[in-house]
Amino acid sequence: MALPLLNRLTGSTGLSLAVLGVGNIGSVHLKSAVAMSGVEVAAAADAVPENRTRAERAGVSRTYxxxxxxxxxxxxxxxxxALPPFLHADAVERAAEAGVDVFVEKPLARSTEEADRLLETAREAGIAVGVDHTLRYQPDVAGVKEAYDEGSVGHVPYASITRLNDHPLGRPPAREAPPEWPTDPDAAGGGSLFELGIHCFDVLEWLFGDLEVRDAAMGRTLDTEAEDAATVLVEAPETGTTITLHCxxxxxxxxxxxxxxLRLEGVTGTISNRDHLPGNFYAGAATSALSNLASRLTGDDPDVFGPxxxxxxxxxxxxxxxxxxxxxERPPIDGADGRRALALAERAYDLxxxxxxSNAAADDLETPEVSP
Known part of the structure; x- marks a missing residue:
């Protein structure tokens, strides 16, 4: 669906773009944009001097x-x-005042209420809102989607998805304190369910259509305010699929x-994202790990495209x-998509x-076994 209000490019040789926040994920977006043809990275902003220096090393001439x-x-x-979630709404409001379209790192906001205000501001200003739900773009997940859409395993009565990541504290023992906001549910919107589960909800809806959260449990393996583990039971009424989600x-x-x-248990077979990994994935991951270790030792920036x-x-x-x-045109993953993922996460928190x-043992979730 075309959006006429979006046809207002500045007239430069390429799409003029800025990166707001040049921390971990902001660096990825920055270097991605620098590498794109037809995109001119005009400026970057970050409150941390080291991050501004990183942007300048990547080729950005003006930093704020x-x-x-x-x-x-x-x-x-x-x-x-690419700012912390508690700044997303303000940043979009400022962008709306300037008539600038926005690509927002997930989660879109800290709540559906905040998302509604953000999206209404964008609508009134006529700006587009895209959301960085990148799990859809991973080749293994895209491979599952393609196989499922082809009907290769028939009806899928059951599916499961697990997504894991490092804790903000890093590898044990923690040597330095992380930023405060990732472990502050007021600043981040939540814990691991917002950090990782948001991606899972988006992919499941992409696969199966509208979702309903039936049950959920949160846990803490560390003494932190936000949950670092979440298990959710989900149903997809349109396809008759029951799904377990763990992050x-x-x-x-x-x-x-x-x-x-990600596994889809069909009536004629199983689809797994592991069956769709690139053939050189493990070799590439090992090479990248060694390269990035060397970068840390020499003080250089790690390769954001490895693996x-x-x-x-x-x-x-x-x-x-x-x-x-x-x-x-409307962004392929837009604010409405980001808002629906938030609504599912909120329902999980409520349950x-x-x-x-009624169950004091909800914090005693067992760490899932992960095999290579």
């Missing part, structure tokens, strides 16, 4: 310590919002090389957003709270 000042000062077509941010000694597992299996997905998601903006009131 305040994203509001950047949006007021630059002539832009689009901005990547966790654990303090791993070594993070699993494949941190997402490309994960980070190429971020590139492709941003590239699709930029193409949509350039052509005056887990009800469970916790």
């Amino acid at each position: 310590d305040d994203y509001g000042t950047l949006l007021e000062s630059e002539e832009l077509d689009a901005a990547v919002v 966790g941010t654990y303090q791993w000694e070594q993070l699993p090389e494949v941190n997402t597992r 490309t299996f994960y980070l190429q997905a971020h590139y492709d998601a941003l590239a699709d957003f930029c193409t949509a903006i350039r052509e005056g 887990a709270a009800e469970r916790g009131e």
Whole structure:
């Protein structure tokens, strides 16, 4: 669906884009944008001096310590919002005032209420909102989608998805304190369910249509305020599929090389994302790990495209957003998609709270076994 209000590019040789936030994921978006043809990275903003230096090393000529000042000062077509979740709504509001389309890192907001305000502001200003739900772009997940859509296993009565990642504290023992916001549910919106489960909800809806959350439990393996483990029971009424979802941010000694597992148990067979991994995945991951270790020792920036299996997905998601903006079309994953994922997460939190009131053992979730 074309959106006429989006056809208002600045007239530069490429799509003029800024990156708001150049931390971990912001660096990925920045280097992705720098590598794209037809995109000009005009500026970047970050409150941390080291992050601004990182942007300058990546080739950005103008950096700001305040994203509001950047949006007021630059002539832009689009901005990547890679700030902590508690700043997303404000950043989108500032972008709306400047008439700048936005690509927002997930979660879109900290709540559906906040998302509704954000999206209404964008609608009134006529700007587009894209959301970085990149799991759809990973080749293994896309392979599952393609096989399922082809009907290769027939009806799928049961499916499961697991997504894991490092805890903000990093590998044990924690040597330095992480930023405060990732472990603050007021700032982040929640714990691992917001950090990782949001991706899972988006992929499941992409596969099976509308979802209903039936039950949920949250747990903590560390003494933190936000949950670092969540297990959710989901149903897809349209396809008659029951799904279990587990996500966790654990303090791993070594993070699993494949941190997402997706299985569809069909009546004539099983589809697994592991069957759709690139043939050179494990060799590429090992090479990248050695390269990035050497980068840390020499003080250089790690290669954000290694292993490309994960980070190429971020590139492709941003590239699709930029193409949509350039052509005056709705982003392929837009604010409505991000809002629906938030609603599912909120329902899971509500059910887990009800469970916790009647079951004090809800915090005793067992860490799932992960095999290579």
